[in-house]
Amino acid sequence: MIPASFDYIRATSLSQAIGLLQDDPDNTKLLAGGHTLIPTLKLRLASPALLVDLGSIGELQGIDIGDHIRIGALTRHAELLASEKLREALPIFHQTANMIADPQVRNRGTIGGSLANADPSADWPAVIIALKAELELAGPNGRRRVAAKDFFVDIFTTALQADEVLTAIHIARPKPGMNFRYRKIRHPASGYAVVGVAAGVHLNGGVVSEATLGITGASAKAFTPDAAVDFLSGKTLSIDTIERAAILASEHAGCLSDHYASADYRKHLAKTEVARALTSLSGKP
Ligand SMILES: Cc1cc2nc3c(=O)[nH]c(=O)nc-3n(C[C@H](O)[C@H](O)[C@H](O)COP(=O)(O)OP(=O)(O)OC[C@H]3O[C@@H](n4cnc5c(N)ncnc54)[C@H](O)[C@@H]3O)c2cc1C
CATH class of the missing domain: 3.30.43.10 (Uridine Diphospho-n-acetylenolpyruvylglucosamine Reductase, domain 2)
Structure with a gap:
């Protein structure tokens, strides 16, 4: 064509x-x-x-790691995969980039393009929601920041105005001991997430002092299942707690249906992927 x-x-x-x-x-x-x-x-x-x-605009490039982390919108998936400093600070970037499609796609595709496009099956939206990132948008009236959870408005629709550019992703450094995981069930043809889950947990003596979740692929837009996150707080990360949180998370999923996966199947995957992500963070087999 x-x-x-x-x-x-x-x-x-x-x-x-x-x-x-x-x-x-x-x-x-x-x-x-x-x-x-x-x-x-x-x-x-x-x-x-x-x-x-946008390829020649310097300020849209690069990864800066200091008191907080700034990722330029034009940073390619392959750069996020290769950055050792980013891997040290937030290993979930390496994990996720490694699961995106194939080297050809990773060498061209950018995190900003992925977020601005807001494909309901893209991986980064779940991750930046779980990390409570802020997106920096620049337009004729200056710059503004939008919380990741408010950036995704609907399928292929974001908070970007028609005359705005997504310039960067800002992430506060998580507190020491906070660990994150990304998991997904890959679409066998494209690699996109049929359902993908980013989870983060801070444990204090085995008790959850902070939890965060982002889910992509299940609904028209990536989201945080608030009921599941609220439920986890103050609980021991036992099999029963994980099971209950996973059910709450899947109940929150609107669930898309297409010829590859029905809404019921996606709901089921949201439950199993949340459970698996939390189990891997619990330190239990
Ligand atoms: C075969 C294939 C497999 C893929 N598999 C996966 C996968 O497994 N997981 C996954 O998450 N993604 C996957 N992708 C998506 C890919 O990784 C890119 O993230 C995606 O194509 C968009 O990024 P891009 O940089 O190519 O954006 P472009 O295609 O250049 O742009 C996409 C849209 O975003 C807008 N845009 C781009 N940058 C900005 C900006 N800075 N500010 C405002 N608007 C902007 C453009 O105008 C356009 O509307 C796949 C793509 C292909 C082709």
Whole structure:
């Protein structure tokens, strides 16, 4: 398939990219890794008049690890996989990046493109929700931050305005002893999550002093199952506690249905993946 014709500009600054978006938001598309956008153009599901390539904008690149962690929106999955410093600070990034598709996709696809695209089966949304990250958005009126849990509005829909660019992901360093896991049931063709679960637990003498969960793939948008998180607080991470939390989490899932997985099957997977993620964090076999 061949896309409809379009103009192409490789922006050299964030303000230039925002200005171009502002000129004609309905007919302009930002290009990051292109792994979703280019097939969309080829299938003519979108026909923008202008593509604005973000690839030369320095401030969208890179991983900074200090008192808090900042990941530029244009950071590729492969860079997140390769960063030893990030792996030390938050191993869940290495774990998750390693599960995304294949090396070709990981070498082009960006975390910002994935989040902005808000595919209901993408992996990063669950992770950044569980990490309670904030997303930095820049537009004509300046910058604002949106909590990850509020960023995903609906299927393929986010809090980004038509003239805004997602610039970075900010994550507070978790308290010492807080451990995270990401698990998913992979779609056999694409590798996307049929259901994916990011879980984090801090144990104090075997009792949960802090818990966090993010679920992707199950519903139109990634979400935190609040009832399950609230239930875990103050409990020993026993088999019974895990089972109850997993049921609560799956009850929260709206559950998508498609020709690969029914809503009931996804609900079941949400339960089993939450249980497995929490079990792996409990230190029990
Ligand atoms: C075969 C295949 C398998 C895949 N498997 C997986 C998988 O297992 N797990 C998974 O999570 N993902 C998977 N993906 C998705 C892939 O990893 C990318 O994350 C995804 O394609 C989007 O990132 P991108 O950088 O390619 O964005 P692009 O395709 O360039 O852009 C996607 C959308 O986001 C917008 N956008 C991009 N960057 C910004 C920004 N900074 N600010 C505002 N808007 C922006 C674009 O305008 C466009 O609308 C797969 C993709 C393919 C093709």
